[in-house]
Amino acid sequence: MIHDLQPESEARRDLYAATAAVLLFVAAAVLGTLIEDRDGTLFVNWPPLLASWGPHIGPGTPAAITVAVTVVVYGPALAARLPWRRLLACVWLVGMAWTWSLALIDGWERGIARRLTTRYEYLQVIDRFHDIPQTLRHFTEHIVVGASPEQWPAHIAGHPPAATLTFVYLDRVGLGGGAWAGVWCITVGATAALAILVTVRTLADEKLARRAAPFLVLAPAAVWMGTSADGYFAAVATWAVALLALAVTGHRPRWTGLASGLLFGLTVYLSYGLTLYVVIAAAVLVLGSERVRPLPFALAGFVVVPIVFTAFGFYWWEAYDLLVTRYNQGAGGTRPQAYWVWANLACQVLVVGLATAAGLRRTGAVLLRRDRTPAFRLGILVLAALVAMLVADLSGMSKAETERIWLPFALWLLTACAFLTRPRAWLAAQAVLALLVNHLVLTGW
Numbered sequence: 001m002i003h004d005l006q007p008e009s010e011a012r013r014d015l016y017a018a019t020a021a022v023l024l025f026v027a028a029a030v031l032g033t034l035i036e037d038r039d040g041t042l043f044v045n046w047p048p049l050l051a052s053w054g055p056h057i058g059p060g061t062p063a064a065i066t067v068a069v070t071v072v073v074y075g076p077a078l079a080a081r082l083p084w085r086r087l088l089a090c091v092w093l094v095g096m097a098w099t100w101s102l103a104l105i106d107g108w109e110r111g112i113a114r115r116l117t118t119r120y121e122y123l124q125v126i127d128r129f130h131d132i133p134q135t136l137r138h139f140t141e142h143i144v145v146g147a148s149p150e151q152w153p154a155h156i157a158g159h160p161p162a163a164t165l166t167f168v169y170l171d172r173v174g175l176g177g178g179a180w181a182g183v184w185c186i187t188v189g190a191t192a193a194l195a196i197l198v199t200v201r202t203l204a205d206e207k208l209a210r211r212a213a214p215f216l217v218l219a220p221a222a223v224w225m226g227t228s229a230d231g232y233f234a235a236v237a238t239w240a241v242a243l244l245a246l247a248v249t250g251h252r253p254r255w256t257g258l259a260s261g262l263l264f265g266l267t268v269y270l271s272y273g274l275t276l277y278v279v280i281a282a283a284v285l286v287l288g289s290e291r292v293r294p295l296p297f298a299l300a301g302f303v304v305v306p307i308v309f310t311a312f313g314f315y316w317w318e319a320y321d322l323l324v325t326r327y328n329q330g331a332g333g334t335r336p337q338a339y340w341v342w343a344n345l346a347c348q349v350l351v352v353g354l355a356t357a358a359g360l361r362r363t364g365a366v367l368l369r370r371d372r373t374p375a376f377r378l379g380i381l382v383l384a385a386l387v388a389m390l391v392a393d394l395s396g397m398s399k400a401e402t403e404r405i406w407l408p409f410a411l412w413l414l415t416a417c418a419f420l421t422r423p424r425a426w427l428a429a430q431a432v433l434a435l436l437v438n439h440l441v442l443t444g445w
Contacts, residue, residue: 050400162305
């Protein structure tokens with residue numbers, strides 16, 4: 001399953017891939033700094049990241065180091081032998097511990113409680129949704145800068161209203177404020193790893209899912225999963241894929257197909273960019289053995305959310321067209337695509353880590369063999385996520401901040417680490433990278 005006839009040669013090539021990833025990031029950092037100092041057009045303080053230099057430690061530091069060491073030492077062995085359901089529970093709990101501890105390196109207020117309360121974020125407009133139907137009817141009127149004296153803050157304008165409504169309803173059930181919003185995003189976001197493992201087990205095999213599990217737990221992406229709403233979006237989208245995988249492999253296809261469709265419908269009303277999940281969904285259909293029977297149920301589920309929002313007067317395509325105008329009015333119209341089209345990818349080096357760079361190299365080798373093994377099927381899933389990310393990149397609507405925006409795609413790339421043959425060493429590299437990023441810079445999200 002794992003092609004490793006020449007271990008030393010393969011390990012050397014893995015290191016070459018990781019080195020190339022480092023050089024890509026260094027090039028983006030050096031050139032980006034020169035461009036920002038000269039022109040001021042990148043609108044990031046520490047290119048290619050939206051971050052600022054600020055070495056620090058915090059209350060989460062000891063916990064983060066403890067979690068990292070524990071997963072590196074015991075993770076691969078436990079992932080191989082724990083019963084499946086217990087493994088999923090451990091992935092969720094330890095993944096949350098990793099995300100919480102990284103967030104708390106910045107302290108409770110900055111790391112958790114205030115993250116979703118800044119002037120760009122969803123909690124700024126909770127009071128404007130006191131009459132939800134009326135707000136939805138007039139939502140598009142506040143997207144474009146200058147069209148209304150009460151234009152939406154950046155994140156509200158930049159997403160369909162289901163994103164904001166999540167926090168509106170949290171507030172209405174008594175879980176208002178930035179702290180509860182942060183808890184929601186971390187708790188729900190951590191389940192994305194479970195959805196990905198279920199998908200890999202269903203469409204490839206359990207052994208590969210188990211090999212990927214420690215890398216999903218100790219992902220550098222957790223730096224931005226806590227506490228970004230995009231972590232929550234990632235969970236909804238990945239569970240839509242997982243349920244579709246179950247449906248197309250004959251696991252209660254009616255109900256899993258319907259549930260998958262509902263979540264896909266919600267996904268595209270959480271983030272416009274997640275329409276690109278159609279690429280991953282297509283890969284699931286290709287890999288499934290029962291593609292036809294679940295589709296009517298999935299489509300029936302999918303239309304529910306669009307019908308509801310349209311009935312309330314929110315028109316997705318109209319809003320997206322206005323968003324493009326708003327994007328070009330701001331930094332999106334100034335940031336040079338010639339830089340960001342490759343610097344976005346360099347930014348992902350810090351999100352998915354050097355182990356994933358090596359894993360992607362091995363994924364390419366697996367796909368070139370085209371031998372229809374479980375490894376090949378996993379390679380198709382990884383390739384689909386990569387293609388979706390590249391389309392987002394080429395669209396010109398992802399200039400910077402992709403360390404947060406691309407989380408729903410980047411998490412799938414971590415499964416490529418299942419192909420690596422020295423997991424503890426690569427897990428250590430992942431942990432060190434995440435710890436360095438979180439301790440050396442103050443991230444924007």
